[in-house]
Amino acid sequence: MKKMNMKELAKELNVSIATVSKALRDSHEISGLTKKKILEMASKLNYTTNPYAGSLRNKKSKTIAVILPEVADSFFSLAINGIQSVAEKKGYHVLIYLSHEKYSNEKSIVGECNSGRVDGVLISISSETTNPDHILKLQKENIPIVFFDRNFEGLNISSVVTNDFESGYLSALHLIKNGCQNPVFLSISSSLGICNKRAEGFRSALIEKKTGRIKNPVIICSGTYQEINSQIKKLLTGKIRPDGIIASVDRLAMSVYLICRETGISIPNELKVAVFSTMETAPILNPPLTTITQPAFEIGRIATELLFKKIEKKAFSVVDENIILPSFLIERTSTAAS
Amino acid sequence: MKKMNMKELAKELNVSIATVSKALRDSHEISGLTKKKILEMASKLNYTTNPYAGSLRNKKSKTIAVILPEVADSFFSLAINGIQSVAEKKGYHVLIYLSHEKYSNEKSIVGECNSGRVDGVLISISSETTNPDHILKLQKENIPIVFFDRNFEGLNISSVVTNDFESGYLSALHLIKNGCQNPVFLSISSSLGICNKRAEGFRSALIEKKTGRIKNPVIICSGTYQEINSQIKKLLTGKIRPDGIIASVDRLAMSVYLICRETGISIPNELKVAVFSTMETAPILNPPLTTITQPAFEIGRIATELLFKKIEKKAFSVVDENIILPSFLIERTSTAAS
Numbered sequence A, B: 001m002k003k004m005n006m007k008e009l010a011k012e013l014n015v016s017i018a019t020v021s022k023a024l025r026d027s028h029e030i031s032g033l034t035k036k037k038i039l040e041m042a043s044k045l046n047y048t049t050n051p052y053a054g055s056l057r058n059k060k061s062k063t064i065a066v067i068l069p070e071v072a073d074s075f076f077s078l079a080i081n082g083i084q085s086v087a088e089k090k091g092y093h094v095l096i097y098l099s100h101e102k103y104s105n106e107k108s109i110v111g112e113c114n115s116g117r118v119d120g121v122l123i124s125i126s127s128e129t130t131n132p133d134h135i136l137k138l139q140k141e142n143i144p145i146v147f148f149d150r151n152f153e154g155l156n157i158s159s160v161v162t163n164d165f166e167s168g169y170l171s172a173l174h175l176i177k178n179g180c181q182n183p184v185f186l187s188i189s190s191s192l193g194i195c196n197k198r199a200e201g202f203r204s205a206l207i208e209k210k211t212g213r214i215k216n217p218v219i220i221c222s223g224t225y226q227e228i229n230s231q232i233k234k235l236l237t238g239k240i241r242p243d244g245i246i247a248s249v250d251r252l253a254m255s256v257y258l259i260c261r262e263t264g265i266s267i268p269n270e271l272k273v274a275v276f277s278t279m280e281t282a283p284i285l286n287p288p289l290t291t292i293t294q295p296a297f298e299i300g301r302i303a304t305e306l307l308f309k310k311i312e313k314k315a316f317s318v319v320d321e322n323i324i325l326p327s328f329l330i331e332r333t334s335t336a337a338s
Helices: A006-013 A017-024 A033-043 A053-058 A074-090 A105-113 A131-142 A163-177 A195-210 A226-239 A248-264 A295-313 B006-014 B016-024 B032-044 B052-057 B074-090 B103-112 B132-139 B164-178 B193-208 B225-237 B250-263 B296-312
Strands: A063-068 A093-098 A120-124 A145-148 A159-162 A184-186 A218-220 A244-247 A274-278 A288-291 A322-325 A328-330 B063-068 B092-099 B120-123 B146-147 B159-162 B185-188 B218-220 B244-247 B274-275 B290-293 B322-325 B328-330
Touching: A006 A017, A006 A033, A017 A033, A033 B328, A053 A226, A053 B074, A063 A074, A063 A295, A074 A093, A074 A295, A093 A105, A093 B092, A093 B103, A105 A131, A105 B092, A105 B132, A120 A244, A120 A295, A159 A163, A159 A295, A163 A184, A163 A195, A163 A244, A163 A328, A184 A195, A195 A218, A226 A248, A244 B159, A244 B290, A248 B185, A295 A322, A328 B032, B006 B032, B063 B103, B063 B296, B074 B296, B103 B132, B120 B296, B132 B146, B146 B225, B146 B290, B146 B296, B159 B164, B159 B296, B164 B185, B164 B193, B164 B244, B164 B274, B164 B290, B164 B328, B185 B193, B193 B218, B225 B250, B244 B250, B250 B274, B250 B296, B296 B322
Parallel strands: A063 A093, A063 A120, A120 A145, A145 A159, A159 A322, A184 A218, A184 A244, A244 A274, A274 A288, B063 B092, B063 B120, B120 B146, B146 B159, B159 B322, B185 B218, B185 B244, B244 B274, B274 B290
Antiparallel strands: A288 A328, B290 B328
């Protein structure tokens, strides 16, 4: 069907172009009835406003961007549900961009969010990100930003996270209480604040309880899927083996389980395993997996509410807030006392 | 930092505005050296092209949209990786939109993709979609479209799917061979072609082998998470119980496992279970879960290559293709012969 322009639409309705334009922009100068009439005719005649032209004028894209490392992780798919629950009510579209844990991708995506393409940005930074300049540049453009789950420490930008230090500390205590003498923490980054806080909490518990013979109990797992697998296999079959593992993300725990299955290491008898995760499959794994479960949906929901506070007011008039929601330990067979 | 306009940038470089404009549009009229000089200065002086103004002119958003039902399913997260592997090479951004299995969401998202906002659309339709008008409207606007995994049957639009009938047929034969006398197929929709083909294949095997006492062995599971759980629980604890299940998606198999665990039904002794899935956790579940594994990454990759064929030529000059990639059965303990 041929597309109609605003002039033709106005002629069809026997009103001025200005009236049509104002009605389509939902101006208060036009009555509800007239707006309804114009919108109905526009829809009937296949009139499409050009989103770019419209955005140039009213600077509202009615879209928010969510930038996150991956969707294969259960945390992020639940957080997205929380984000969309708020955005839908506001009549906003949600664009999901994946950085695949690469800083270069994240930088390029953040660059895309400049210049009115989106009204606000929710971001969970990649495990490689050590330089916040791309985010600061976006902030200078007055684009509202909120961090969720993984923030960049020390910036004056709102964030919604979980109690990482405390969770790391409590997870280590749990392993020690159930008999571990050499627990380790598997991290995915030496720069991510979230991983470092969990690792610091973990380390503090070990020092406090004078536990552990492994020199550095915090191990950074990085590289391709295969590289991480062989790194973990080396650890689990090496000379000084850990007897307990806290994994920082789903896929590290999955690797540990697969390698234990392959090499015949018995969980929890020879190795106790727990993971920071919201995995739905945790209770039906063999054996059921202990999780430190983050309030993923809530983190997404509250971060989005903060973002809309900023979008609806002027960004600079809203005080930046840092909200910390508690995670909780769900004990299952994988960490049972021997 | 103050943003610079094109005029100021031209003045700074001592060239004409037209030269700057052409260089930023990568015009062949400008030499490589001049382009490089202009781009470097633009970057140094914080010059940002307005993407909306730019898009009005050259009608390239360098963006493709991926519309899919959910990301919690392992199939879709792998397919996204396949999609991004191609888009990255082409220098395109990928926007992910989730329909959450709702037709109304899908319709509104597809509407967003009109009018030059994206250069092409990859779509896997929601389980509620029975009317293709929104997709046909997009096609009329000459936006290239490719279906992946879940297509709308009977439209003249390219698609990349798997051999659904055959996989349904073979999965039923596998259950029958291992001793099932009353297998059922758990579907998520009575309208999705992909589910119906799998169910038809399943049903054909039952008829051929004269197996099954359950009147309708294809059960549609729909509603909220809780509603689906209670539907499955009723089925597994009812008078005429199935002794075999083929689940069409991850989450139905997860429900079956959780309910069996809760009610003490033994897999595979009392109930054999298999699922259409690419779940990484399948081998470490209790018991390890038999899967009909789709080539998810390849489906995403090939669909995106088809889409770029259309984007790079004119959409109407490319013949629409329907590509079928084979799935394969991976036998694990959950369907072992009793």
